[in-house]
Amino acid sequence: MNNYTLVFIIISYLAVLFYVAFLAEKRRQSKWVNNPYVYTFSLAVYCSAWTYYGSIGIAANSGINFLPIYLGPVIAAPLWIIVLRKIIRISKQHKISSIADFISLRYGNNRFLGALVTIVCLLGTLPYISLQLKAVSETFEIMADETSYISTSVFDHSTFYVALLLAIFATFFGTQNTDASEKHRGIIASVAFESIIKLVFFLIIGVYITFYLFDGTTDIYNQMSASMENFKELITLGSVENGFDWFFMISLAFIAIFLLPRQFQVSVLENSREKHLKKAIWLFPLYLLLFNFFVIFIAWAGKLTFGSTQNAEYYTLLLPLENGNSFLATLVFLGGFSAVISMVIVSTLALSTMVSNNLIIPYGFLDKFSQNQTERNSKYIKNIRRISIFLIIIGAYFFYVSFSKELSLYSIGLISFVIISQLAPSFFIGLFWNRGASKAAIIGILVGTLITVYTLILPFIVQAYTGTDDFIQYGLNGISWLKPYELFGIDFLSPPAHAFFWSMSCNILCYLVFSLIAKGNYRERNYAEMFVDSRNFSTLQDSALVWKGEAYVADIKNVLVRFLGEQRATRALKIFFTKYNLSPNTQLADARLINFSEKLLTGSIGGASAKILIASVVKEEQISLVEVLKILEESKENIVNNKVLREKSEELSQLSSKLKTANEELITKDKQKDEFLDTVAHELKTPITGIRAATELLMDDDDDMPKEMKNQFLKNILQDSDRLARLINNILDFEKLETGRLHLDLHAKDLQKTIQKAVSSIEHIAAKKNIKIHNKTVHTIILPYDEDRILQVLTNLLSNAIKFCPKTEGNVTIDLKRGNGEVEIMIRDNGKGIPAEDHDYIFDKFYQSKHQNTIKPQGSGLGLAITKQIVEKHGGKIWAKKGRKNGATLVFTLPFA
């Protein structure tokens, strides 16, 4: 392909990315920018050119060793729910803006530690960026015309320009805000976009090679096993010794997914919502799986096509080119270019923040920030970051020019991983162990890094300069147990695994031992407690920092104004005063204000500088460690006690409201009882009065009375005593039911027959009033119930229905319906119906409708109440159907079991 066409494609692609980033930055709040998918895909910045090209080289030449780099993250992903969430919470709480800030803050805002972490990150990332530049340059070379192979300097230049373009991109979107803990939505959106592009293009080329150029996976496998002698070495782990290598590589990748500056940037600092983890934990490993599936087939297809004549890392480009498909090759090139861009931009962004906030500003530039010149100060900070970005990329470029050309992508990547992993002990152990000390962290990191330099970096530097491998072969000064790749005779590990093993063992040991030896410093321990016990301390908020001394609000405000400007500083203080209920005219600052202001400044100038600046305007008193721990314990206890008190008072108020309702119920019950007694007395009195009057009459006039009249009086007496007996029976029944003393005599019976019985027993009464009863039940339904009681219910309801039927053409219908696990029995009349306001009360005892007041109440007023009790005792329900125009329908249910 023509060079200019290629450059044109690169430029247009970059323009698209600029546009994506620009749009995202413009619509910061849109859901297109803030969603879990963007977060997950931005994590895929892990897959750089190393994944895109390097994996295939390994798969083709040395077999399975590319896998551990992805297995580490796969093991780590489920742990994110605890570890990463904790890190995210702490970072948000303290407005942390880089991994150097995170580690230095954990160890009491230690300035030197922050700088050391920055240097380690620089050491680890520069070669990594140079790896990306190398990939760009080499793929460019492959894609470009044959003729341009001659002048290599042109390509070097084009790589240099590409590097510059990337630096401009990072500068433009990375340094819009002075506060580095602000989110960079534009960059993240473009990274997510690139992650999709690189995966899709890689899958396309994988399918093309496996299924178009070859005849599927089986074909490639068979051809390989036929043509390769030691094919088994490529598809198995080999000996148990290789298992150690494998294990160390997995551990290395496990650490890297947390600690690589670019991973920390995207997974922690750019995390807008904690719940995005929910998607990322499963989707990210799936992304990695898809990325790895075709690697071996592409590698073997390349091997089968080219033998050992070409660089295996670029088979994805070479294969389509060999088959004349330059369009596909361009796609692959763009995919690889995407991988490069996202990695380089995020890495430089993360590094530049570290370099400015943890290296340049705290060491020297702090005095340069003059009073009352906010604009200039923030410009200063931004410029420091911009220059850092350019310096980092140019540094990486020179690293590439001087060293990377000889090394494979894979080995450069591993060197970076081993260097970065030196931060692991102070990071991970410090997160869960409150005794880890800053001194120990510094010693551990220094020792680990020195060992890595000796066992991994020095050998290839020496080789690059002297051109011999004497150092590797014979060791330092020819001492054989100092051979860099076989320290103390351990000769079965690959160089990176070997370096990792030695550096990490010494690092961890130093960290643990010196942590225990060093006497704790109160400030350090304070931060340690905040990190380790972050859940409890997040509730303490600004009071989590123990501080004693003398400070004035005005002084602190002056410092804030220098970096935030008059307006923002005043607003921040106002928020602070309202939050803690302080008077806005407070003169003396307390620990909370100190902590609050340090946090405010951390985003702009880094934790260490913030501490120094604040310390310069206040007079702090030394406190003993014991005192700090005591205060912390007390404030934590206070919070716990408060919580317990709150819970207790809530419980109490719930209890009292329960008591209230119980009391109200009792009062109504009492009232009901009184009413009940009244009604009973009244009801009993009516028939007795009748009997008494009749008896008196009979006694007074012995023989004067005609016989018929006498009979009439006697009949009256009989009727009234019957009524009295019925009433007493009802009352006894009801009492039994109400107090729950009634025991049902359950037998499986046919409900239809029972209904028939009830109907026939009441039919003659109905017939007297010219009322027809329609029994619509046809099926036998067997279910367990107490027949006598249900007969009582049915008779009650039927006689009720008859009672309310009109004088002429009265109709009563009885029907039943099977429902879910129950039978529904309906009794319908065509009378005047039940008034809406009575629906809820008709089943209450002695309830008589208002409309009945004019006429003498019929019945005892207990019928429906008893009915209800019986039905409910059977486990059924009873109700009156609402919304009927003609007549009333009463329904009750009986369950099958």
Next chain:
Amino acid sequence: MKKRHEQKLVVLAIALFLVFNVPFVLTFNLGGAFLGIPTFYFSIFSVWLLSVIISYIVLKRHYE
């Protein structure tokens, strides 16, 4: 998310760590292939996919 369900994911990570390392990983260390995918790769990829599915289910059910 309740602690118990978080711990399910932690156990998953521990299980993955054990399965992916020696000596356990040596049980996959065979020649041969399944559908053209060498046994070793096939086993690793299957475990990998399984872990994705498990964490998907755990998170879907219990993340609130």
